[in-house]
Every structure is written in C-alpha cells, then in structure tokens.
Amino acid sequence: MCLAIPGRISSLHDAIGVPMAKVDFGGITRDACLAYVPEAQIGDYVLVHVGFAISRIDEEEATRTYQYLAEMDQLSELDDGEPYHGEPDPGTGDFVHEVP
Amino acid sequence: MKYLDEYRDQRVAGNLIEEIKRTITRPWVLMEVCGGQTHSIVKYGLDRLLPEQVELVHGPGCPVCVTSLETIDRAHAIARMPDVIFCSFGDMLRVPGTHGDLFKIKSEGGIVRVVYSPLDCLKIARANPDKQVVFFAIGFETTAPANAMSVWEARRHGITNFSVLVSHVLVPPAMRGILDSPNNRVQAFLGPGHVCAISGWTEYEPIVDRYRVPVVVTGFEPIDILQGVLLCVQQLEQGRAELENGYARAVQRKGNAAAREMIGRVFRVCDRAWRGLGVIPQSGYSLTGEFSAYDAESRFDVSRIHAVEPAVCMSGEILKGLMKPLDCPAFGRECNPENPLGATMVSAEGACAAYYSYGRHLVDAHSLAAGSR
Numbered sequence: 233m234c235l236a237i238p239g240r241i242s243s244l245h246d247a248i249g250v251p252m253a254k255v256d257f258g259g260i261t262r263d264a265c266l267a268y269v270p271e272a273q274i275g276d277y278v279l280v281h282v283g284f285a286i287s288r289i290d291e292e293e294a295t296r297t298y299q300y301l302a303e304m305d306q307l308s309e310l311d312d313g314e315p316y317h318g319e320p321d322p323g324t325g326d327f328v329h330e331v332p
Numbered sequence: 333m334k335y336l337d338e339y340r341d342q343r344v345a346g347n348l349i350e351e352i353k354r355t356i357t358r359p360w361v362l363m364e365v366c367g368g369q370t371h372s373i374v375k376y377g378l379d380r381l382l383p384e385q386v387e388l389v390h391g392p393g394c395p396v397c398v399t400s401l402e403t404i405d406r407a408h409a410i411a412r413m414p415d416v417i418f419c420s421f422g423d424m425l426r427v428p429g430t431h432g433d434l435f436k437i438k439s440e441g442g443i444v445r446v447v448y449s450p451l452d453c454l455k456i457a458r459a460n461p462d463k464q465v466v467f468f469a470i471g472f473e474t475t476a477p478a479n480a481m482s483v484w485e486a487r488r489h490g491i492t493n494f495s496v497l498v499s500h501v502l503v504p505p506a507m508r509g510i511l512d513s514p515n516n517r518v519q520a521f522l523g524p525g526h527v528c529a530i531s532g533w534t535e536y537e538p539i540v541d542r543y544r545v546p547v548v549v550t551g552f553e554p555i556d557i558l559q560g561v562l563l564c565v566q567q568l569e570q571g572r573a574e575l576e577n578g579y580a581r582a583v584q585r586k587g588n589a590a591a592r593e594m595i596g597r598v599f600r601v602c603d604r605a606w607r608g609l610g611v612i613p614q615s616g617y618s619l620t621g622e623f624s625a626y627d628a629e630s631r632f633d634v635s636r637i638h639a640v641e642p643a644v645c646m647s648g649e650i651l652k653g654l655m656k657p658l659d660c661p662a663f664g665r666e667c668n669p670e671n672p673l674g675a676t677m678v679s680a681e682g683a684c685a686a687y688y689s690y691g692r693h694l695v696d697a698h699s700l701a702a703g704s705r
Binding site: 240 | 333351368449
C-alpha cells in the first residue's frame, strides 16, 4: 500500500491550478501530481505514490550509498587484513588461495 | 529501471549478507514495520538468506489489513446505497466485511470504482453530478497528503457531491504500542521509508531514546532491506540505540514540508481502532471541523453501524510480532487469500498473504535448503 515507484519526469503541465507531470516508469507513462515536490524539474527522478510525487530522489546520495555498498566486499577484506581469494592471480592465472 | 534494478543486484546483496554474518554474534529480533517491506522480504526470500541469528518479525504496517471491521462494514453500507459511486484503492476490494466484500456489492448492482489516485474521484464527481461520489480514504502517513488534497481540491472547486470515509492510521503510536506490550520481543525496527518520506523521522527520535531501540529508516528493495538489517545489527552488537537513515536518496529528517502542511490543513489526529489490535489512542487522522462537510460517515449516517471482530484469528499476535503466520493452525487451511479469516490475510501486503502467495505453507525451510544444494 505504501508502495512508491521511482520514475523520470518527462514533461510538466497544469491541471486546473494543480502542478502535474508526465512521469516515465521504464516505458510506461502516467500523470503524477507535483504539488508536494514543486522544485522537481524535467529529467528529475521522483517517487510516485497513488498519483502523487512524494519525494525527489537525491541522485548524489543514491550514487554515494550504492557505490559504498557495491564496494563493501573489498572494504571488508581490507578491514580483515586478508587477501581477496576469489579471483585468479593476474600473472599466473592460479588462485592465490584455494576457494572454499 | 533506474533506482530499482541496481537495488536488486545479487552481488551487492551477497556483500551485505556476508557483512551481516561477519558482524553478528548472537540472536536479535528485528521488526520491519511496513507491509511493503514484508512483501519484499518474503518475495525475495531475504529472511532465508540471513544468518539464523537474525529473526525478522512482521509489523502492523499494512493499512488495508488494519482497517477495522466496523469501518469496512460502514464502507459497504455506503457502497450499497443507491446513487452512490463508491471509489477505493484496488487493495480494498477483496477485504471482507461482516457481509461479503466490495466485489459482492458490485455484483449485486452497487457502483464500485477502483481509482489510481484520489484526484480521479473528483473527475468522477464532476462527470456524475447526479450521484454521490465517496472515496474510501485509507492509508498511513504516505497516503495522507494525496487523500487530503482530494478534499482540499473538492472545496476549492465547489464540488459538493464528493465525500471521504476516512480511516487513516499512523505508524509511531503503533510502534509504541508494540514496545509497551509486556510480551514484546522486538529489539530494533526497520523504519517505514515512504512514511518517513512524508513525516521525516523526528517523531521516531523520542521512541529511540525512551525505549533504547535502534530505528533504521529503510527502503523497499532487497538491497535497501539488507542494508537496514546490517545497520540494525551493527547498532545492537555495539550496544547503541540510534536513529539512522538507510534510505537517504528519498528521505530527509523533516520529511516533506509541503505534504505535511496539507495534512495539517485537512486532518487532525484522533483515536483509531485497528483491526487485530484494538483502539490505539491518537493513532489516526480524521477530518478537521473545517472539512466536516466532506465526512461520508456523517453524510450517510453510518456511525451507528458496529461490528465485532471474530476471535478465531491470530492476526493481532502476528501484527505485534509475537507470532509468525506458520504458527497459526488455520493458516493455509481454512484461512487463505480467497477466504481470509483476519487482518493479515486480507491484503497482499499482509504477512499471512505474503507467506501464502510465495508458497511458505507448501515448502518448509529444510526442504528449501536441501533443494538448493
């Protein structure tokens, strides 16, 4: 019920005094009310819930968090002070350690 | 799709699970508050990927599930009236009242319309000036600004053949109710990301302080949920109880100011009865006096309808995190999505319905593990 889907604003319009947008959800376009994210512009990503944009997605935060999570395995290995053993040695092609 | 696909990345999920395994040293009980999170957890089998020490219990955050039987009976009474067009979100159609559901009312000649947005009701009202258009305004804080806007716009445009049956619920009072329960097992919460996109997290800070319980604002994709679990486990293991935001791309501390302002114009906080949990003080919204003319309950005089919840169902215990769906002897037998006995089976986001939809009653943990080898 509290589902909100991220979509990209493709155009802006007005519906009897209410700011609206066409929002593209991976190929499907629907109208969304922009009254609660008046700062949103064409090209921005917004979270849409029951036809209302409730939040503008902060791209910088999204990139930063995602990169941190994606690199987590390398960071953990550094923390542990153990060599990464899932990849073959670039020189010999052998695994440095046996893969468990 | 951007902001969806990358949060379902298997490799990143694996990293997070490994980090959780590395961090955890003893058992912890975490509750995900929101029904959308429960649905994701069961759909992707996240609970089965986590180390055994992490127990996820499912919270009361499905507004369809917790709408009281009494309110549903009142809604159905209005929907049966002649010259009424009854509008609802689709999730509400199958929810049984004392005498059937909205599908049954439709089959018997009632006019029931599913709407995507509350603003669609105003279009229907304009196109049908000889009918009364009634919107079943349910939801948590996430949905309140949209529902409030429909009432605000109705007044602004002088649309008088429109009214709302309001059954709004609020998350923080339900969390306090769970923590106050003498049997409470919950040690940390995955906070409801989209509720917090509206309300922010300042209301949760006193809960963290008073109950010394970590709350991590969490999104809905598998990576979001695993990140929420990791942040909770780190706090618990380190003896910390803090409010953390694991959904920074969508949620800010003070939420959405414009949305909160609209809620404050149209709604006031009131006591609310929750299906399976009973009355929780100051746990819902109703219309302010200024908008009482749009209150369907008084317009159609249905407040005299009362209903008693059947005692057979254990959904109250499930909503408080004291039991799991598989603990209930009726689950998957006399209680199923076609014939739900209670709150948590009535909506797709209810814990019991999610377990049923993804076959948890057919496959137990051991056979699943054996099959994957």
